[in-house]
Amino acid sequence: MTLAPDQPESGAEPAATGAASAAQHCASDSAPSDTTSQAAGARPSGRTPMKQTVEDEALTAKLLAAAEQELRQFVERTERLAAEKQDITDQMKEVMAEA
Template structure:
């Protein structure tokens, strides 16, 4: 069987020859510019939102630092407060398992209480 296509396979042009490039109209340019402007505006909004979140994150971090300084001034150990806060976030079963393993390891090393 021969080639069923009316033109050879693998040629980079259509069966009737290469097409001339299309001319860009004023409507094409306007659509392209509007699309570009919309994408640029959306990008600007994402960047500005992210920057605002960075400012808010820094504000919260400063407030947390001030709170720990106040707790320290009242006699609490900030390091232990952070441990307690981290433990409160965890699942109770996972925490209990970790504490049991820690007690076992301490006993094995002669550090049990």
């Protein structure tokens, strides 16, 4: 006996299909399974962010000033080391010229 591709072989498959759809229905009633929208740092959809208060803005300004100062110190240190490197290179050239 040949069956069409869309016909089930036995009466068990329609029950399995019904069980699968019931399981899918139960899964959709639970917590959302889409974790991409709830990734770390992601804003929940449909919510507006809180407004910045004066204290928040003051803290942000203070943190930016500290970061700016630290970055400036790194740049100055790098420039100072580059100058020292050039001085040492010049001294090495003088020593080689004497030899």
